[in-house]
Amino acid sequence: MGSKVRNIRMTQTKQSLINAFVNLVSEKDFEKITIADLTKGAKVNRATFYAHFNDKYELLDYILGDSASAAIVNRTKGEVKFDQDTISQLVLALCDFYQQPNIQCRSSYVGLVVPQMKDKILNELKVFLSQSLEHIYTNDEKNIYVPIFAQVIHEGALQWAVGSTVMSKEEVAKRVSLFVVSGFQSSDRTLS
Incomplete structure (x- = not known):
């Protein structure tokens, strides 16, 4: 065959x-x-x-990882860069990911799935950010900034997903992207 x-x-x-x-x-x-x-x-x-x-846990892990990756690729169109529009699209990708899990969670899944979802989307986000900052920061600097940017982006999307804000996901994306890019520009000035 x-x-x-x-x-x-x-x-x-x-x-x-x-x-x-x-x-x-x-x-x-x-x-x-x-x-x-x-x-x-x-x-x-x-x-x-x-x-x-190997087991049903690995199947679940595969489903969540594939879904996380697809959410980011769908919003960024596979274009890896670090600018305000891309950061905004990353926030929206995370909102999409949390809004449409492939698993319609029964209450018994919340403790199992939600932490796993967070791990998967954060890992995918860190990979994207690391690639987008490849030619801007050294590896040591990326080791500091990538997790920080990823946490800020994730937290903004998560606050929208759990209903902690009345802002639209587009407004959350706009504000988070402004915050991340201004933090990036500030850190860039202090490095010069």
């Missing part, structure tokens, strides 16, 4: 497992979902599941 056909089949199988998981989480608590439930829903055998994932 050619590698292209194998890759398409693997992608389709993974998507079937993801779809089965998404369908099951609306019906069952995470702890009660079994591999048998997933394989039945995806119409694959147990060995096929284990060829893709």
Whole structure:
């Protein structure tokens, strides 16, 4: 079998497992979902599941990571740069990510999924910011600024997502991007 056909089949199988998981989480608590439930829903055998994932936790991790990455790419159109518009789009990407999780959370998922969502989106955000600041800061400087910028962007989006502000997500994005860019410009002046 050619590698292209194998890759398409693997992608389709993974998507079937993801779809089965998404369908099951609306019906069952995470702890009660079994591999048998997933394989039945995806119409694959147990060995096929284990060829893709070690367990249901790895499947959840994959779903959240893929969703986080997609949210950022969708808003930034894959263009990696550090300016006010891009920072604004990153805030909106995080709002999108928190607004539309692939998992319609039952109350039993909140403790499991929300911390994992935060970790995934922060990691993706740090990767993006690190790449966008590649030619601006040294590695030591990036090690300081990237986590700070990521936390500010994340916190702005999270405040909107949990309803802690009456501002629209666009207004939050505008204010956070102004704050981050002005902090960036201030730090840049002090380095000169």
